Amino acid sequence: xxxxxxxxxxxxxxxxxxxxxxxxxxxxxxxxxxxxxxxxxxxxxxxxxxxxxxxxxxxxxxxxxxxxxxxxxxxxxxxxxxxxxxxxxxxxxxxxxxxxxxxxxxxxxxxxxxxxxxxxxxxxxxxxxxxxxxxxxxxxxxxxxxxxxxxxxxxxxxxxxxxxxxxxxxxxxxxxxxxxxxxxxxxxxxxxxxxxxxxxxxxxxxxxxxxxxxxxxxxxxxxxxxxxxxxxxxxxxxxxxxxxxxxx
Ligand code: NAD
Numbered sequence: 001x002x003x004x005x006x007x008x009x010x011x012x013x014x015x016x017x018x019x020x021x022x023x024x025x026x027x028x029x030x031x032x033x034x035x036x037x038x039x040x041x042x043x044x045x046x047x048x049x050x051x052x053x054x055x056x057x058x059x060x061x062x063x064x065x066x067x068x069x070x071x072x073x074x075x076x077x078x079x080x081x082x083x084x085x086x087x088x089x090x091x092x093x094x095x096x097x098x099x100x101x102x103x104x105x106x107x108x109x110x111x112x113x114x115x116x117x118x119x120x121x122x123x124x125x126x127x128x129x130x131x132x133x134x135x136x137x138x139x140x141x142x143x144x145x146x147x148x149x150x151x152x153x154x155x156x157x158x159x160x161x162x163x164x165x166x167x168x169x170x171x172x173x174x175x176x177x178x179x180x181x182x183x184x185x186x187x188x189x190x191x192x193x194x195x196x197x198x199x200x201x202x203x204x205x206x207x208x209x210x211x212x213x214x215x216x217x218x219x220x221x222x223x224x225x226x227x228x229x230x231x232x233x234x235x236x237x238x239x240x241x242x243x244x245x246x247x248x
Pocket of ligand 1: 012114
């Protein structure tokens, strides 16, 4: 991927939080950015504006990543405009926490469908294009708990551990076509996803982080941008933990 080629970057869940941070970080690399989101188009417009202010161009489209049909249409729209896809970042994710004895079937299905099947849908939709290009970067956002486990999040932990397995499978399958696939596993980051935690739970969490602070969207985005860069060409099938030392 030569630097002078304007790369097309697809980011799922880019309307806020970590996904917005990833869009912003790629804006500074002069790429053409497309992101999707589930709801709240005002937030998506804010991401577009933030990227424009950083000198980039981003287009947000409402897509449910759990729907193969919607994802296929999203990728078709992108290809109509740019004819290429250089980087796919699977960041969209949700939580539906609860103890296993009380976890509803719908909470299991929603989390697995969006987090894991959504990642599969997006990878599948871009693979043919990346294979033809004989180049591509797939970066999947898992979580520290996908490696460490966490009580009250069996569905989420399963989806995030599944993303790691999916990434390794794809990394081996697509390496001969010049495509890499890696995982970024964030620790605790202050976003809408974690906002419902009580102050006490947050304090407790921070006390377990050797670097003594919560992560930022920028911390996570920096690892994603690195994995998409020429410098990361020989890295595939890996899990990069960005967690302040919370889990080693
Ligand atoms: P967030 O809730 O702030 O943002 C989630 C984004 O995903 C939004 O843009 C939302 O529109 C989008 N989204 C949700 N469902 C979707 C769907 N069905 N189709 C398309 N888009 C959808 O969350 P966040 O904290 O920014 O998390 C981003 C990713 O990082 C998630 O995969 C999450 O699991 C992971 N993560 C977050 C933390 C944390 O502490 N915040 C820690 C580890 C991992």
